[in-house]
Amino acid sequence: MKHRIKPATRKSFITYAIMIAAFIFVEILVSTGNASNMFQGLLVPFCVYSISAAALNLTVGILGELSLGQAGFMCIGAYSSAIFSVCTKDTITQAWIRFPIAMLIGGIFAALFGVLIGIPVLRLRGDYLAIVTLAFGEIIKNVFAALYVGYDSNGLHFSLTSQGDLNLAPDGKMLINGALGISGTPKDSTFVIGFIVLMISLVILYNFTNSRTGRAVMSVRDNRIAAESIGLNITKYKLITFGLTAFLGGVAGALFSHNLSALQASKFDYNLSILILVFVVLGGIGNIRGSVIAAIVLTYIPEALRKAGSNLTNYRMLIYSIILIIMMIFTSNAKIRGFFTASFMRLKGIVFKNKSAVKEGE
Amino acid sequence: MALLEVKKLGISFGGLRAVDDFSMTIEKGELYGLIGPNGAGKTTIFNMLTGVYKPTDGSIWLDGKNITGKSTTEINKSGIARTFQNIRLFSKLSVLDNVKAGLTNRYTYSTATGIFRLPKFFRTEREMTEKAIELLKPFELDGDADLLASNLPYGKQRKLEIARALATGPKLLLLDEPAAGMNPRETAGLMNTILTVRDDFGVTVLLIEHDMSLVSGICEKLSVLNFGQLLCEGKTGDVLRNPEVIKAYLGE
Ligand SMILES: Nc1ncnc2c1ncn2[C@@H]1O[C@H](COP(=O)(O)OP(=O)(O)OP(=O)(O)O)[C@@H](O)[C@H]1O
Numbered sequence: 379m380k381h382r383i384k385p386a387t388r389k390s391f392i393t394y395a396i397m398i399a400a401f402i403f404v405e406i407l408v409s410t411g412n413a414s415n416m417f418q419g420l421l422v423p424f425c426v427y428s429i430s431a432a433a434l435n436l437t438v439g440i441l442g443e444l445s446l447g448q449a450g451f452m453c454i455g456a457y458s459s460a461i462f463s464v465c466t467k468d469t470i471t472q473a474w475i476r477f478p479i480a481m482l483i484g485g486i487f488a489a490l491f492g493v494l495i496g497i498p499v500l501r502l503r504g505d506y507l508a509i510v511t512l513a514f515g516e517i518i519k520n521v522f523a524a525l526y527v528g529y530d531s532n533g534l535h536f537s538l539t540s541q542g543d544l545n546l547a548p549d550g551k552m553l554i555n556g557a558l559g560i561s562g563t564p565k566d567s568t569f570v571i572g573f574i575v576l577m578i579s580l581v582i583l584y585n586f587t588n589s590r591t592g593r594a595v596m597s598v599r600d601n602r603i604a605a606e607s608i609g610l611n612i613t614k615y616k617l618i619t620f621g622l623t624a625f626l627g628g629v630a631g632a633l634f635s636h637n638l639s640a641l642q643a644s645k646f647d648y649n650l651s652i653l654i655l656v657f658v659v660l661g662g663i664g665n666i667r668g669s670v671i672a673a674i675v676l677t678y679i680p681e682a683l684r685k686a687g688s689n690l691t692n693y694r695m696l697i698y699s700i701i702l703i704i705m706m707i708f709t710s711n712a713k714i715r716g717f718f719t720a721s722f723m724r725l726k727g728i729v730f731k732n733k734s735a736v737k738e739g740e
Numbered sequence: 741m742a743l744l745e746v747k748k749l750g751i752s753f754g755g756l757r758a759v760d761d762f763s764m765t766i767e768k769g770e771l772y773g774l775i776g777p778n779g780a781g782k783t784t785i786f787n788m789l790t791g792v793y794k795p796t797d798g799s800i801w802l803d804g805k806n807i808t809g810k811s812t813t814e815i816n817k818s819g820i821a822r823t824f825q826n827i828r829l830f831s832k833l834s835v836l837d838n839v840k841a842g843l844t845n846r847y848t849y850s851t852a853t854g855i856f857r858l859p860k861f862f863r864t865e866r867e868m869t870e871k872a873i874e875l876l877k878p879f880e881l882d883g884d885a886d887l888l889a890s891n892l893p894y895g896k897q898r899k900l901e902i903a904r905a906l907a908t909g910p911k912l913l914l915l916d917e918p919a920a921g922m923n924p925r926e927t928a929g930l931m932n933t934i935l936t937v938r939d940d941f942g943v944t945v946l947l948i949e950h951d952m953s954l955v956s957g958i959c960e961k962l963s964v965l966n967f968g969q970l971l972c973e974g975k976t977g978d979v980l981r982n983p984e985v986i987k988a989y990l991g992e
């Protein structure tokens with residue numbers, strides 16, 4: 379009976395091993411001085427986008443619902459955690475205590491909003507979630523871009539018009555300055571912390587998928603009517619999944635905001651949501667490891683092209699698009715994928731014994 | 741008290757009266773057949789019994805409890821499980837996981853227990869796997885436990901649907917054309933399985949079937965539906981000899 383649990387477990391442990399190996403490799407590169415500044419600057423964004431994409435894959439791949447608002451959840455996580463850190467950086471001086479709390483706050487606020495919009499929308503059948511999350515992401519971005527928050531000895535002050543309207547006391551400090559965003563966030567994000575959070579996120583996602591709840595969620599995805607007929611509460615499972623996606627999106631946002639000393643809401647626009655979705659699609663829908671790899675590769679390529687030299691720099695977006703198309707063909711065409719899988723299998727000397735064995739989460 | 745009591749059930753789709761004034765009583769432990777020509781409204785009755793459609797008229801009582809108008813999820817929890825005429829499996833899950841999905845409400849641990857892999861997770865999952873294998877055995881599917889459900893041959897997919905339905909621990913099992921697409925030998929095997937399942941799991945069975953060898957072979961009682969209305973009901977032998985029934989099946 380023991381061998382039955384194996385395929386899914388093996389898959390998750392291979393992912394953990396790849397991640398740890400990559401981490402060690404990068405640490406060696408950095409400590410031996412072989413990593414460019416550009417590359418080092420990308421290390422935290424790698425973690426941010428990986429976490430966000432892997433989390434989105436839970437909703438898109440495991441639940442089978444399209445969400446176009448992942449940037450909105452990242453935005454909520456980024457702002458709420460940054461406000462917390464700015465307010466408490468004088469009282470909680472140790473980053474290793476403050477930052478985890480900040481990330482948790484970012485995640486919880488994002489999850490709260492996820493559940494709030496999920497309750498009415500996930501009851502509906504069809505692609506309503508895509509439409510609503512698209513609008514939600516844009517609204518969140520615009521609200522934060524228009525928001526002025528400050529605090530003084532009297533507490534927090536809010537305004538949606540201008541800094542002057544806050545009526546701050548002389549000892550007051552600005553927290554959010556409208557479109558200029560938030561500044562003075564402690565730079566708590568490091569690659570090591572980002573990596574640890576990524577690993578924890580992956581463990582959460584894999585364990586969730588390979589559990590009673592995950593099985594129920596995939597049942598809902600595969601056949602809603604059959605899932606109801608075996609007594610599954612569709613709305614409940616959709617909400618849990620969507621909430622977890624939002625939570626980890628918020629955590630990624632927190633990691634993001636603590637990597638920049640100044641953060642504007644305009645960063646969390648529609649393009650970012652689409653970019654994260656592209657990572658999910660190209661990495662393979664339902665394939666969590668693929669999301670991480672796609673997020674890293676597709677974050678690195680444009681930056682590398684930008685730095686590569688004048689010629690390539692001009693054609694940067696062209697090359698990037700071609701790479702996207704090639705990846706799409708490779709990942710979506712069953713024949714091409716089958717060819718590579720088959721060659722790979724032959725290479726390993728594995729004959730098609732497990733051809734139809736279950737591929738977890740796919 | 742009867743296990744299932746259906747009183748004057750009716751439903752309209754726009755102008756079409758798909759089922760009208762349909763009543764039926766099924767006693768605990770019975771193997772009951774619902775037959776009738778194509779389009780008579782048999783599947784529609786199953787859909788009303790399981791809450792997929794809300795009846796326009798009449799009421800449904802399970803074990804003395806009124807379940808009319810309840811949701812599919814609630815009705816399954818009160819004890820009705822079903823299979824579908826057009827097979828509805830969780831195609832990207834393994835055979836084993838299809839059955840384990842059916843066990844979701846009977847073997848529980850919290851989502852957090854699953855994420856943090858607490859001891860209860862391992863214990864409950866092991867129990868679920870054991871129970872699922874036990875449910876697959878009468879259908880000779882335990883050897884295919886690791887296959888994807890969509891990779892099973894047609895006949896086995898139908899059997900897997902029955903195993904998944906049984907996993908929810910129903911009092912009443914509804915089978916919509918369980919022998920469709922099976923050859924005579926497979927059908928004979930299925931008849932034995934249905935009898936075994938009824939006895940071993942203590943369920944009451946209501947089935948829709950066009951295959952008369954199966955109907956006359958295992959059903960104790962029948963209701964015949966024609967154009968949405970009850971044509972006749974009673975002991976299988978009597979019903980099948982009824983000239984009205986023969987006429988409905990062979991046409992005028
Ligand atoms: N959702 C619906 N909307 C409109 N008409 C419907 C709907 N469901 C069923 N019908 C109609 O109700 C009638 C009965 O259909 P039903 O599927 O119950 O027949 P059946 O007895 O199961 O037939 P078969 O033996 O072919 O499966 C048909 O005329 C069908 O077109």
Ligand SMILES: [Mg+2]
Pocket residue numbers: 782783784825
């Ligand atoms: Mg039918």
